[in-house]
Amino acid sequence: xxxxxxxxxxxxxxxxxxxxxxxxxxxxxxxxxxxxxxxxxxxxxxxxxxxxxxxxxxxxxxxxxxxxxxxxxxxxxxxxxxxxxxxxxxxxxxxxxxxxxxxxxxxxxxxxxxxxxxxxxxxxxxxxxxxxxxxxxxxxxxxxxxxxxxxxxxxxxxxxxxxxxxxxxxxxxxxxxxxxxxxxxxxxxxxxxxxxxxxxxxxxxxxxxxxxxxxxxxxxxxxxxxxxxxxxxxxxxxxxxxxxxxxxxxxxxxxxxxxxxxxxxxxxxxxxxxxxxxxxxxxxxxxxxx
Amino acid sequence: xxxxxxxxxxxxxxxxxxxxxxxxxxxxxxxxxxxxxxxxxxxxxxxxxxxxxxxxxxxxxxxxxxxxxxxxxxxxxxxxxxxxxxxxxxxxxxxxxxxxxxxxxxxxxxxxxxxxxxxxxxxxxxxxxxxxxxxxxxxxxxxxxxxxxxxxxxxxxxxxxxxxxxxxxxxxxxxxxxxxxxxxxxxxxxxxxxxxxxxxxxxxxxxxxxxxxxxxxxxxxxxxxxxxxxxxxxxxxxxxxxxxxxxxxxxxxxxxxxxxxxxxxxxxxxxxxxxxxxxxxxxxxxxxxxxxxxxxxxxxxxxxxxxxxxxxxxxxxxxxxxxxxxxxxxxxxxxxxxxxxx
Amino acid sequence: xxxxxxxxxxxxxxxxxxxxxxxxxxxxxxxxxxxxxxxxxxxxxxxxxxxxxxxxxxxxxxxxxxxxxxxxxxxxxxxxxxxxxxxxxxxxxxxxxxxxxxxxxxxxxxxxxxxxxxxxxxxxxxxxxxxxxxxxxxxxxxxxxxxxxxxxxxxxxxxxxxxxxxxxxxxxxxxxxxxxxxxxxxxxxxxxxxxxxxxxxxxxxxxxxxxxxxxxxxxxxxxxxxxxxxxxxxxxxxxxxxxxxxxxxxxxxxxxxxxxxxxxxxxxxxxxxxxxxxxxxxxxxxxxxxxxxxxxxxxxxxxxxxxxxxxxxxxxxxxxxxxxxxxxxxxxxxxxxxxxxxxxx
Numbered sequence: 001x002x003x004x005x006x007x008x009x010x011x012x013x014x015x016x017x018x019x020x021x022x023x024x025x026x027x028x029x030x031x032x033x034x035x036x037x038x039x040x041x042x043x044x045x046x047x048x049x050x051x052x053x054x055x056x057x058x059x060x061x062x063x064x065x066x067x068x069x070x071x072x073x074x075x076x077x078x079x080x081x082x083x084x085x086x087x088x089x090x091x092x093x094x095x096x097x098x099x100x101x102x103x104x105x106x107x108x109x110x111x112x113x114x115x116x117x118x119x120x121x122x123x124x125x126x127x128x129x130x131x132x133x134x135x136x137x138x139x140x141x142x143x144x145x146x147x148x149x150x151x152x153x154x155x156x157x158x159x160x161x162x163x164x165x166x167x168x169x170x171x172x173x174x175x176x177x178x179x180x181x182x183x184x185x186x187x188x189x190x191x192x193x194x195x196x197x198x199x200x201x202x203x204x205x206x207x208x209x210x211x212x213x214x215x216x217x218x219x220x221x222x223x224x225x226x227x228x229x230x231x232x233x234x235x236x237x238x239x240x241x242x243x244x245x246x247x248x249x250x251x252x253x254x255x256x257x258x259x260x261x262x263x264x265x266x267x268x269x270x271x272x273x274x275x276x277x278x279x280x281x282x283x284x285x286x287x288x289x290x
Numbered sequence: 291x292x293x294x295x296x297x298x299x300x301x302x303x304x305x306x307x308x309x310x311x312x313x314x315x316x317x318x319x320x321x322x323x324x325x326x327x328x329x330x331x332x333x334x335x336x337x338x339x340x341x342x343x344x345x346x347x348x349x350x351x352x353x354x355x356x357x358x359x360x361x362x363x364x365x366x367x368x369x370x371x372x373x374x375x376x377x378x379x380x381x382x383x384x385x386x387x388x389x390x391x392x393x394x395x396x397x398x399x400x401x402x403x404x405x406x407x408x409x410x411x412x413x414x415x416x417x418x419x420x421x422x423x424x425x426x427x428x429x430x431x432x433x434x435x436x437x438x439x440x441x442x443x444x445x446x447x448x449x450x451x452x453x454x455x456x457x458x459x460x461x462x463x464x465x466x467x468x469x470x471x472x473x474x475x476x477x478x479x480x481x482x483x484x485x486x487x488x489x490x491x492x493x494x495x496x497x498x499x500x501x502x503x504x505x506x507x508x509x510x511x512x513x514x515x516x517x518x519x520x521x522x523x524x525x526x527x528x529x530x531x532x533x534x535x536x537x538x539x540x541x542x543x544x545x546x547x548x549x550x551x552x553x554x555x556x557x558x559x560x561x562x563x564x565x566x567x568x569x570x571x572x573x574x575x576x577x578x579x580x581x582x583x584x585x586x587x588x589x590x591x592x593x594x595x596x597x598x599x600x601x602x603x604x605x606x607x608x609x610x611x612x613x614x615x616x617x618x619x620x621x622x623x624x625x626x627x628x629x630x631x632x
Numbered sequence: 633x634x635x636x637x638x639x640x641x642x643x644x645x646x647x648x649x650x651x652x653x654x655x656x657x658x659x660x661x662x663x664x665x666x667x668x669x670x671x672x673x674x675x676x677x678x679x680x681x682x683x684x685x686x687x688x689x690x691x692x693x694x695x696x697x698x699x700x701x702x703x704x705x706x707x708x709x710x711x712x713x714x715x716x717x718x719x720x721x722x723x724x725x726x727x728x729x730x731x732x733x734x735x736x737x738x739x740x741x742x743x744x745x746x747x748x749x750x751x752x753x754x755x756x757x758x759x760x761x762x763x764x765x766x767x768x769x770x771x772x773x774x775x776x777x778x779x780x781x782x783x784x785x786x787x788x789x790x791x792x793x794x795x796x797x798x799x800x801x802x803x804x805x806x807x808x809x810x811x812x813x814x815x816x817x818x819x820x821x822x823x824x825x826x827x828x829x830x831x832x833x834x835x836x837x838x839x840x841x842x843x844x845x846x847x848x849x850x851x852x853x854x855x856x857x858x859x860x861x862x863x864x865x866x867x868x869x870x871x872x873x874x875x876x877x878x879x880x881x882x883x884x885x886x887x888x889x890x891x892x893x894x895x896x897x898x899x900x901x902x903x904x905x906x907x908x909x910x911x912x913x914x915x916x917x918x919x920x921x922x923x924x925x926x927x928x929x930x931x932x933x934x935x936x937x938x939x940x941x942x943x944x945x946x947x948x949x950x951x952x953x954x955x956x957x958x959x960x961x962x963x964x965x966x967x968x969x970x971x972x973x974x975x976x977x
Binding site: 125126128129130135136137138140141217221224225228229241244245248251252255258259261262265266267269270273274 | 654655656658659661662666667777778780781782783784785786787789790792793797851912913915916919920927930931934935942945946950
Binding site for chain 3: 361364366388389392393394395396397400401403405408409410411412413414422423426427457459470473474477
């Protein structure tokens with residue numbers, strides 16, 4: 001009965017769905033994401049060097065105006081242009097981190113899937129253990145070892161990010177392995193490596209992509225947090241977290257200097273998070289009904 | 291009998307008349323789903339009368355609107371837009387507030403569902419679930435427990451006091467259906483709506499549950515509206531049958547008339563699909579084709595593409611319900627003069 | 633093997649317990665070798681800035697750092713079994729004691745955050761699921777998405793500035809206002825104040841916790857909202873709900889008796905995981921709000937390459953994570969009779 005009735009549930013608004021496959025106003029999200037990615041690539045090129053790095057004490061702490069759209073910071077640098085320039089450090093780093101730990105996650109999941117029962121058990125216990133380890137504290141350790149910099153933050157986050165991906169992927173891979181057609185192929189003597197490359201990995205790609213997009217949002221947030229506790233990007237970097245950090249002392253006199261880069265982080269995090277949701281709905285029709 | 295029937299083209303009619311003893315009187319119930327701009331008419335001007343103790347079957351294929359109709363009498367689907375009237379016990383259910391409706395559901399009208407496996411809350415004990423309608427009505431626990439035990443025993447649940455502490459997963463399908471029936475009966479309703487109560491059960495258990503429902507409803511003088519796609523279950527159980535096709539009532543007659551002289555070609559087809567003991571060669575016929583989607587009904591009679599006796603008029607005009615030659619009502623162009631013959 | 637439900641429950645719990653222990657051993661090994669992999673000389677740190685190379689070597693020997701790594705690990709585990717977490721090589725204090733001083737304050741913060749998460753998310757998710765795809769649902773969803781995307785440290789800064797400095801509604805940092813002090817018994821400021829019969833101090837301590845707890849709660853609340861709403865929507869579509877409605881159960885009762893209990897399974901598991909993750913995330917919040925806790929303890933320990941302090945701190949967090957997962961399993965057993973019968977999982 002329930003199934004009969006869902007057929008008649010009210011249709012949602014869908015003007016643009018026919019073109020993009022993405023329902024209604026949600027089309028805004030991928031557009032924003034693409035714009036952000038373009039910005040991350042060309043940002044440092046279009047932002048004038050003088051506005052981004054050069055101190056100009058005379059125009060310090062200026063509120064937003066037609067000359068400085070988002071005001072200036074304590075050194076008189078233009079907040080707007082610094083955000084543009086910092087997009088690269090913030091966003092491309094996040095993309096690198098997530099891509100990095102996704103690869104580690106794929107490797108670990110593959111080992112667990114192909115290795116048989118015992119290898120799987122051991123690998124999964126290691127994953128559990130790694131999951132119990134707070135990523136920020138690990139990052140602090142790596143930063144302490146390598147010296148605080150954006151690069152050590154990136155390495156630390158790659159080293160702590162993989163367990164969840166590994167766990168999710170292993171679930172998907174095991175499911176694929178137990179599918180009838182894969183079992184058949186196995187009986188027919190198709191090698192495990194070939195099986196992995198031809199069936200299991202391609203089958204995990206959608207899950208991976210969904211997670212990839214969602215993770216970038218989270219990563220940007222944590223990356224900013226690392227800058228904030230002093231182990232990420234260092235001044236005078238225009239990485240957004242570092243911008244907030246350097247502006248925290250002047251929040252009473254020039255709140256815009258801390259406010260604006262935080263908004264930039266939030267917009268990026270929200271956009272990628274929503275992209276993850278949209279991709280999930282696209283790839284998983286069962287979810288569409290929810 | 292049919293002296294008060296009114297034959298206005300916009301008004302559907304029913305066999306028995308609304309009078310002082312009417313328990314349930316559905317008039318021109320129209321059910322729409324979907325958005326207001328592109329509504330989907332699931333049921334079109336459905337009417338039905340039931341007196342206290344009446345046993346009526348509502349028969350049709352899946353998608354005919356029979357379940358939707360049954361659920362809408364209880365107003366179970368908030369997304370549906372209901373028009374017309376549903377008079378029950380002197381009040382129009384469609385005019386009641388949701389809060390007043392809560393007082394009707396379970397307490398005045400009980401309902402039994404198709405799938406006993408999914409019908410029970412897996413986290414609550416059988417006893418708590420059977421008692422629940424009484425508890426929300428303010429009956430104290432001891433009294434509710436006593437009545438739950440007695441109704442479960444009435445329905446043949448052995449060792450009821452102990453079984454009430456069990457959880458649904460410890461019950462078989464047939465037993466769960468008894469529990470669902472107990473939940474529907476515990477508040478002493480005057481009407482039970484049974485929505486395909488045996489479809490999900492295996493054949494032997496089907497028989498048991500049906501016999502039990504028959505016995506209990508007779509003993510209690512309950513009116514029963516049985517929703518089913520299977521005319522076979524109807525024969526021994528009900529007095530009257532209404533047949534639905536694509537959201538409309540197309541045929542209504544007493545069980546005898548319907549089985550011996552089915553008026554509507556669709557009813558004739560349904561009957562041929564019922565296995566009969568008196569036929570030496572088991573012959574199961576089904577009507578070719580499938581019922582139309584509510585958003586895509588053919589013009590004219592909705593049944594015309596599947597009807598072997600269809601003629602031009604059937605493809606142009608929707609037939610209204612008229613008295614059938616052998617008694618009852620039928621909506622079919624084959625009986626144009628039926629009204630005059632009476 | 634085990635046929636009656638009680639035996640099955642016992643077997644289930646034992647198995648979960650065994651897995652927990654294995655996970656903890658794994659965590660210990662993982663952290664131990666990670667800490668050892670961090671470059672830098674811990675003997676040097678322990679000996680102090682002005683130590684001669686001979687002194688450093690002597691200390692290295694006395695701490696056992698001259699032994700091969702596996703031997704060091706076995707020694708560490710051996711002492712761990714006696715409840716000895718070792719001595720901090722930078723503060724020369726017992727690690728167990730050091731942690732005991734700071735942990736209750738973090739737990740206080742995390743518990744308040746968890747309470748905020750549960751009490752705010754449950755009604756919001758219920759409201760959203762009941763009005764699925766409606767305006768209410770849409771509005772709540774947008775709010776949740778945005779609050780999940782706000783950078784914690786930035787939000788903390790703004791709240792400090794807006795509600796603390798400007799509006800002076802909340803104290804902006806520290807654990808107690810100046811001039812208030814309470815004797816330390818449990819380590820939890822609020823509990824200690826109450827034990828000392830000083831409700832004013834308890835209230836003050838509580839106020840100091842509110843902003844940090846809200847900031848800590850936000851991203852986790854968003855996570856829980858998504859899960860709970862999705863689960864609620866699924867349960868709302870189940871047949872037994874229609875049946876319950878058909879037997880005349882009012883909406884309120886329907887939600888509390890039939891919808892929520894059936895939906896919170898995965899959410900309980902999630903909150904269990906979140907509890908551990910929050911202890912980790914508390915590092916950032918503690919840093920912004922100038923609070924003492926396991927986060928600040930670990931931050932210092934890592935910076936000093938204080939092997940035993942890092943190990944001890946991470947292990948304690950690990951135990952908390954594992955313990956909360958275990959509590960979650962027990963809660964699930966209480967909630968679902970089918971689990972007790974060993975039918976699922």
